[in-house]
Amino acid sequence: MDFLQQSFTVRFQYRVFFTSHLFDTSNLLLRDFLQEQAQDGAIKKLLFVIDEEVASHHPQLEQQIEEYCSAMPAYALAAIVPVTGGEEVKNSDADFQTLLDAINKCGIDRHSYVVAIGGGSVLDMAGYASAVAHRGVRHIRIPTTVLSQNDSGVGVKNSMNYFGKKNFLGTFAPPVAVFNDTHFLTTLSERDWRSGISEAVKVALIKDAAFFRWLEENAAAMMARDMDAMHYHIKRCAELHLQHIASGDPFEMGSARPLDFGHWSAHKLEQLTDFSVRHGEAVALGIALDSTYSYLSGKLDEPSLRRILSLLEALGFELMHPLLEVADAQNALLQGLTEFREHLGGRLTVTLLKEIGVGDEVHQMEPRMIIRASRWLQEYCLKEQKKDTR
Amino acid sequence: MDFLQQSFTVRFQYRVFFTSHLFDTSNLLLRDFLQEQAQDGAIKKLLFVIDEEVASHHPQLEQQIEEYCSAMPAYALAAIVPVTGGEEVKNSDADFQTLLDAINKCGIDRHSYVVAIGGGSVLDMAGYASAVAHRGVRHIRIPTTVLSQNDSGVGVKNSMNYFGKKNFLGTFAPPVAVFNDTHFLTTLSERDWRSGISEAVKVALIKDAAFFRWLEENAAAMMARDMDAMHYHIKRCAELHLQHIASGDPFEMGSARPLDFGHWSAHKLEQLTDFSVRHGEAVALGIALDSTYSYLSGKLDEPSLRRILSLLEALGFELMHPLLEVADAQNALLQGLTEFREHLGGRLTVTLLKEIGVGDEVHQMEPRMIIRASRWLQEYCLKEQKKDTR
Numbered sequence: 001m002d003f004l005q006q007s008f009t010v011r012f013q014y015r016v017f018f019t020s021h022l023f024d025t026s027n028l029l030l031r032d033f034l035q036e037q038a039q040d041g042a043i044k045k046l047l048f049v050i051d052e053e054v055a056s057h058h059p060q061l062e063q064q065i066e067e068y069c070s071a072m073p074a075y076a077l078a079a080i081v082p083v084t085g086g087e088e089v090k091n092s093d094a095d096f097q098t099l100l101d102a103i104n105k106c107g108i109d110r111h112s113y114v115v116a117i118g119g120g121s122v123l124d125m126a127g128y129a130s131a132v133a134h135r136g137v138r139h140i141r142i143p144t145t146v147l148s149q150n151d152s153g154v155g156v157k158n159s160m161n162y163f164g165k166k167n168f169l170g171t172f173a174p175p176v177a178v179f180n181d182t183h184f185l186t187t188l189s190e191r192d193w194r195s196g197i198s199e200a201v202k203v204a205l206i207k208d209a210a211f212f213r214w215l216e217e218n219a220a221a222m223m224a225r226d227m228d229a230m231h232y233h234i235k236r237c238a239e240l241h242l243q244h245i246a247s248g249d250p251f252e253m254g255s256a257r258p259l260d261f262g263h264w265s266a267h268k269l270e271q272l273t274d275f276s277v278r279h280g281e282a283v284a285l286g287i288a289l290d291s292t293y294s295y296l297s298g299k300l301d302e303p304s305l306r307r308i309l310s311l312l313e314a315l316g317f318e319l320m321h322p323l324l325e326v327a328d329a330q331n332a333l334l335q336g337l338t339e340f341r342e343h344l345g346g347r348l349t350v351t352l353l354k355e356i357g358v359g360d361e362v363h364q365m366e367p368r369m370i371i372r373a374s375r376w377l378q379e380y381c382l383k384e385q386k387k388d389t390r
Numbered sequence: 391m392d393f394l395q396q397s398f399t400v401r402f403q404y405r406v407f408f409t410s411h412l413f414d415t416s417n418l419l420l421r422d423f424l425q426e427q428a429q430d431g432a433i434k435k436l437l438f439v440i441d442e443e444v445a446s447h448h449p450q451l452e453q454q455i456e457e458y459c460s461a462m463p464a465y466a467l468a469a470i471v472p473v474t475g476g477e478e479v480k481n482s483d484a485d486f487q488t489l490l491d492a493i494n495k496c497g498i499d500r501h502s503y504v505v506a507i508g509g510g511s512v513l514d515m516a517g518y519a520s521a522v523a524h525r526g527v528r529h530i531r532i533p534t535t536v537l538s539q540n541d542s543g544v545g546v547k548n549s550m551n552y553f554g555k556k557n558f559l560g561t562f563a564p565p566v567a568v569f570n571d572t573h574f575l576t577t578l579s580e581r582d583w584r585s586g587i588s589e590a591v592k593v594a595l596i597k598d599a600a601f602f603r604w605l606e607e608n609a610a611a612m613m614a615r616d617m618d619a620m621h622y623h624i625k626r627c628a629e630l631h632l633q634h635i636a637s638g639d640p641f642e643m644g645s646a647r648p649l650d651f652g653h654w655s656a657h658k659l660e661q662l663t664d665f666s667v668r669h670g671e672a673v674a675l676g677i678a679l680d681s682t683y684s685y686l687s688g689k690l691d692e693p694s695l696r697r698i699l700s701l702l703e704a705l706g707f708e709l710m711h712p713l714l715e716v717a718d719a720q721n722a723l724l725q726g727l728t729e730f731r732e733h734l735g736g737r738l739t740v741t742l743l744k745e746i747g748v749g750d751e752v753h754q755m756e757p758r759m760i761i762r763a764s765r766w767l768q769e770y771c772l773k774e775q776k777k778d779t780r
Binding site for chain 2: 001002003004005006007008009010011012013014015016017018019029040041042100101104107109110111112131132133134135136137154157159162163165167168169170171172173174235238239242245246250251252255341342343345346347
């Protein structure tokens with residue numbers, strides 16, 4: 001056989017910084033980071049992308065950014081591009097085209113930076129545009145929600161929705177740095193403050209029983225918007241996600257996706273509700289369903305299941321949704337399993353729970369058992385409601 | 391400073407196979423490769439993309455592919471998608487959208503394959519679509535031209551043109567395998583047979599003096615369409631490109647692009663002529679210009695320059711083009727230097743020649759010296775013409 005063998009490794013490194021009031025002129029974190037990168041003497045450009053929802057809560061932000069940049073002689077602020085907030089930014093390609101256009105017109109090259117400030121959806125879109133323009137310009141992420149700070153914003157994926165399918169387009173492209181600024185969390189609605197915490201429950205359940213206990217002990221404090229508790233939870237959750245990415249299969253060449261515990265139904269539920277159910281809320285529902293499935297299929301004991309459901313309730317999550325009431329094998333939600341398999345390909349691989357802190361991969365989920373899990377959860381919720389109204 | 395450090399490496403491996411008549415049912419190369427990959431028992435899909443120009447020269451190809459695939463029980467032929475040949479496939483997004491649509495409708499997942507058969511442009515477009523659909527489906531390249539077999543098709547880049555700029559969109563995404571089939575070369579026009587050889591001259595000039603001598607000794611045989619000489623040249627050229635990618639900076643995170651010797655003017659010339667000058671032809675012109683510049687700036691000796699120009703002439707390349715007649719610093723071609731720098735970013739880094747086989751990086755090119763090099767080349771060509779007509 002006549003062939004040449006190609007083989008090489010590529011090293012990826014980035015830091016996830018934790019700070020507050022990143023753009024205060026007295027906060028030198030971002031400035032020091034950028035100065036360290038600016039070694040060749042050429043002036044580098046910074047193109048900012050700002051989630052409109054974030055801008056509306058922080059009307060001074062643009063001016064702060066302008067002032068902050070003017071103090072860095074090795075950098076020039078090229079433009080500040082406002083984009084739609086929420087899932088809509090990924091559904092249409094209008095903002096994506098606007099951003100590509102700005103990258104072109106401003107002459108952003110592979111040594112310049114696109115700095116995106118926003119929730120997970122805005123970071124997904126901006127990360128994708130940054131990854132494909134000039135085969136990848138440098139990208140800095142400044143996640144502003146709980147969900148993006150503890151999970152998606154610190155990872156290596158970006159995406160857009162296409163053909164009505166979540167994340168149909170995207171790449172694996174690590175950012176050059178992530179800056180988690182707690183100040184952005186203070187203006188979150190109660191719903192957004194809560195919803196991202198489900199990703200912490202998820203990662204604790206499959207990887208870290210001690211963190212699960214911490215979440216149980218601090219659920220009330222987090223719900224009371226205790227900033228120290230929120231910060232600890234975000235850092236630990238981000239750390240577990242980062243460790244998983246680095247130790248496993250960062251660009252998902254294999255079939256396993258343990259970090260997607262509870263996600264097969266979550267993705268489908270988001271789509272079926274036209275994204276009116278937030279990702280974090282859908283994940284909480286997905287965790288409830290797959291934990292119940294783990295219990296009914298004999299993997300997880302009942303006290304553990306009850307601890308899981310109690311924690312989700314203590315965090316204010318719903319455990320049932322009309323679309324999760326799976327009555328037969330023709331239910332639309334079950335199509336989510338097929339789509340989940342198709343997105344990655346190969347054998348279906350779903351993570352269930354063996355015990356709190358220990359995941360267990362399976363290659364099949366029985367529709368009959370999913371229907372039973374759905375009924376069990378409906379009854380559980382009814383009983384809880386009665387308790388509450390007693 | 392409060393931060394988490396992320397750090398990981400990703401290993402990329404693929405083989406570049408050399409064969410003839412890949413889709414003959416008696417040729418087991420592709421079949422054996424695919425069977426080796428099919429380990430988990432699931433049926434994988436194959437989506438073929440075929441360059442219309444190739445299809446017109448090989449009318450039996452579709453049927454051969456159907457027969458070839460029907461003999462692989464672990465694989466299903468999902469579809470055969472014809473696409474435009476040549477640079478046009480990268481200029482408009484029509485074929486790109488058609489391919490994404492086929493990937494979606496056929497349910498091609500991350501463990502299925504997009505197999506592209508065609509010249510460099512078709513492989514660039516199909517590689518890009520494969521890289522962004524589901525964040526990357528598996529991609530097999532079957533380059534059909536000299537240029538794509540010895541250079542672009544064996545590398546890790548893909549691209550589309552956008553905003554009128556060559557390769558504005560793209561990613562770094564190694565294929566899972568490349569199959570170089572010499573049979574496709576037999577139907578190439580004289581122009582396409584020749585033009586890709588300039589990439590071999592280029593890589594020999596910056597890396598391998600012995601290969602340059604081989605090219606001098608075998609130029610006549612290659613022009614007489616000697617298949618053994620063509621095969622040797624393609625394999626050695628592909629090998630030098632692969633070695634460079636693996637030993638250097640595969641995803642071009644730094645500033646240097648030694649493989650782009652002669653390319654700053656070539657890219658601009660292609661664009662200015664609306665791609666009527668082929669990439670390989672433009673590269674030959676770019677090599678002539680930058681070699682002359684290397685001589686005039688005192689790096690390269692005159693006998694070496696004359697050997698380079700003689701080899702290009704022996705291979706049938708033009709050494710001058712009206713757009714290369716640079717008379718002043720406002721010449722459109724010089725804009726190519728700026729665009730070359732902008733595409734990668736950072737400091738301008740251009741490779742010149744110290745001697746045959748040894749490149750030399752510089753960070754500046756003097757417009758005055760480019761004008762002198764252009765005039766020197768014009769005079770050289772005039773003298774050569776006179777010799778020919780004597």
